Amino acid sequence: MTTVGRAGAGEAGDTAAEPAAVVVDPVVDPGEDGAVVEEPEAGGTGSGEPASSERVAPEPEYGFPRALWRGLARIPVPPPADPRTWRSPLRGTWLTSVFGAVLLVGLPIVILTGLLSFIAYGPQFGQALPADVGYLHLPFFDWPSNPSWLYRLTQGSHVVGGMILAPVVLAKLWSVVPKLFAWPPVRSAAQLLERLSLLALVGGILFEFITGLMNSQYDYGWGFSFYTAHYYGAWVFIGGFVTHVAVKLPTMLRALRAGPGGTGALGRWLHDSPAETEPEPMDHTGLAALAPNKPSLSRRGLLGMIGGGSLLVGLLSVGQTWDALRPLALLSPRGQSYGNGPNDFQINRTLAGSGINPTALDDGWRLRLTGGSSEVSLSRRALLDMAQHTATLPIACVEGWSVTRTWTGVRLRDLAALAGVPNPDTAFVQSIETSGAYARATLQSNQVLNPDALLALKVGNPGEETVDLAPNHGYPARIIVPALPGVHNTKWVAAVDFRPA
């Protein structure tokens, strides 16, 4: 027989004040032997009860008014509030802590890359959405244009990372579901507040996953702007997440360090077969089952299944942003084969969708460069006669997919010099397209001056010969800037205004 204090929650120093702190915790193996002798300990909650093989939940700590909470707790309740509803022998503080530890590493990556995407869109130019976010943003800085795969990496991590974490989030929620229905619903003012903060945590993460997954698959049936929802939803989640970590981190660390039955032998629980799997001991977190079923799955098996689920999702999703693995992206709309030609790659705005009259792309098209003392007008022929530069660059979408192409065209900095503004502070690019949020974009100085930043005229498979851009890819000319979010690489460019400092 073992006795446990309130090691699971709260401060050890205060527990001596309450007799309820010492409880009986018989380790029962219901699958093998029902005859576990339990010696009720004087002063413990088990003292009045007959010896039995039942597991006993430790008396929880109650706040003011204690009599009310304790009275409520004694009322017999039907399922699902009855703790006997929850029978998985695998649930417990240790298991929840394992999922928690994975999410504690993974979710900050998803959060930070999401907030970085906001910066990458150029909030200083009012072109990040939502436009005015008050203090809710990372410190502003000029988004780098080097390395060229930066946005591909951050946004790929955000979207694919979130998808990979989805099975872990579901598993974590499964592991704590008895708490949702726990009776009494609250035991103190502290717990009432904490449960409200959990609404921000759980509601936040589910809301973020649902809006993110729907948006990346073109399902916009909400009735609100995705950017507004996903951005402020993220901050609601961040509030819940940071608070939850602050409150629960000690519990998690203690459970992971203590391991099975306080032995610290992490390997033992992972080694057990289903038949050897013992239920987790009951403690103050209230996660372990009061009346566990005989295990049909080992801890190793459960963690393997969740990890396998994440691996499966990862394998089928990473291809949308990793060219070599594209054939594996069987379920991603952006994983489809577009063919093998130089212009056969993902389109995010078709010419038909842009509303541009195709005759505007004919020989009469001229590029207007402004900002200097006089306006410069260039035909496509004139652009092709300028010094041509070729660069192999990825184009990466906020939706998490990306693709590498080789682009040929005129360096933006050459155009800036031609316009008479060799060191522009910003460049304002306008498309022939007039409707739509991305018919224009402002580029930072570093994005204009990067030697690989181009007004592309041609495109091709990576490392291969380039051909004229197809109309759907922005013929006669489009912007391509390293590490710039895809939609800011304006297609069907009509004019560039170089603005001096």
Place this chain on the structure above:
Amino acid sequence: MRATLRFWRHLYGENPLHLLAMVGCFALVGYAVTFVFPGPSALALGIWFAGAVIGHDLILYPLYAFADQPLVVLRWARRRVLPRRPALVPAINHVRAPVLGAAVLGLIYFPTISQRGDAAFTFASGHSMVGEYANWLLITGVLFLGSAVIYAIRLGVALRRPRPPVTAPEEPDEVTEARSGAT
């Protein structure tokens, strides 16, 4: 100081830092909410936020908990009917694993599989997501097949191993069996 802390704890139920963390949480959440409330999309946002919680906790979770029950009941029934012949290789997790894999993919890729986003996708990309559900069915089939093949291999290995005599000396504990199975 100690007595004050103890009094506080009796009153509030946790230490004062807990309250500080909660206040911090509500302040941040409240600030974020001021950007959308009041506003034209506040109602839709609230409905989707609450819907996400209710959808998971009260609809999706019970669904998958109940979906597991037939397996648990079958396993229990099998033990009752054939108490002396424990399964060579339990099949239960060879059903659970592919179901879980197919379900999680179905959930994550629901907008594509259900083709809900097809009109917007076609407008943006000139391509269609119609028919991608077939890939999901294919993957589901592969998962079940793979699980079945692994099961067959495990069964084969178990059959080649020398088995203990059918009349096992230790009788299974009926009381325990009944109790642990009575879900």
